Amino acid sequence: MLLIRCPVCAMDRPELEFRHAGQAHVARPADPGAVDDAAWAAYLYLRDNPKGVVAERWRHVHGCGRFFNALRHTVSDRILATYPAGASRPEVAP
Amino acid sequence: MADLTPADPGPRHILRGPAGGAALGGLIVPDQPCRAAEAGPRAALWLGPDEWLLLGFAAVETPFAVVDVGHRSLGFRLAGPRAAELLAGGVPLDLSPAAFPVGTCTRTIFEKAEIVLWRRAEAAWHIEVARSFAPYLCDMIAAIAAANGIGGQER
Ligand SMILES: [Zn+2]
Numbered sequence: 118m119l120l121i122r123c124p125v126c127a128m129d130r131p132e133l134e135f136r137h138a139g140q141a142h143v144a145r146p147a148d149p150g151a152v153d154d155a156a157w158a159a160y161l162y163l164r165d166n167p168k169g170v171v172a173e174r175w176r177h178v179h180g181c182g183r184f185f186n187a188l189r190h191t192v193s194d195r196i197l198a199t200y201p202a203g204a205s206r207p208e209v210a211p
Numbered sequence: 212m213a214d215l216t217p218a219d220p221g222p223r224h225i226l227r228g229p230a231g232g233a234a235l236g237g238l239i240v241p242d243q244p245c246r247a248a249e250a251g252p253r254a255a256l257w258l259g260p261d262e263w264l265l266l267g268f269a270a271v272e273t274p275f276a277v278v279d280v281g282h283r284s285l286g287f288r289l290a291g292p293r294a295a296e297l298l299a300g301g302v303p304l305d306l307s308p309a310a311f312p313v314g315t316c317t318r319t320i321f322e323k324a325e326i327v328l329w330r331r332a333e334a335a336w337h338i339e340v341a342r343s344f345a346p347y348l349c350d351m352i353a354a355i356a357a358a359n360g361i362g363g364q365e366r
Contacts, residue, residue: 126317
């Protein structure tokens with residue numbers, strides 16, 4: 118079982134307590150009326166699918182209930198860092 | 212030995228808001244993650260950065276949001292020298308005294324049921340569970356006790 122460090126609880130917690138919640142750092146267009154359909158569709162539906170390190174939202178649903186972000190390597194499934202929602206993506210060696 | 216008994220069926224509330232550090236009913240609402248504060252029959256358990264479970268508060272005088280959840284969940288006490296070993300059969304946390312010292316509380320899971328687990332003493336635990344999951348929890352605890360030769364009474 119993966120141990121995931123919840124930045125709110127400040128503890129390493131078992132994977133079973135968490136839910137994955139999609140790609141992190143997807144910014145909503147500041148003025149939705151000003152973007153065309155293709156750009157709005159890209160915001161809604163298009164997500165990265167890299168082989169390597171991804172930034173993801175996770176939720177400690179069976180713990181503190183809060184969302185946070187994690188850097189995870191999609192090949193090794195190792196979680197390299199977790200950080201509070203709203204913080205910028207940290208630099209880590211993959 | 213590990214005895215499972217119903218906890219006092221006192222009032223229970225969920226407190227929401229920036230209440231960490233506030234004085235409430237003779238105790239200080241804990242500001243630190245996963246800590247519980249206890250004063251007489253009342254307790255405040257940190258569940259999230261703006262969320263606490265209040266046990267034993269007949270009335271709550273506070274500017275923050277309070278919801279009576281007494282109809283939603285109920286509590287059990289699990290006590291005995293092998294209580295932590297029994298809990299470890301269903302809880303995926305490290306329950307050693309170093310990792311989960313007295314006064315620690317958290318929402319977590321017991322097998323398929325979400326619970327709030329609070330270590331009140333080295334060998335005394337409080338488990339808060341939704342009423343609909345209570346028979347499941349009791350059955351699982353009995354099964355784990357039987358499978359591991361942990362004696363006790365279930366009432
Ligand atoms: Zn947490």
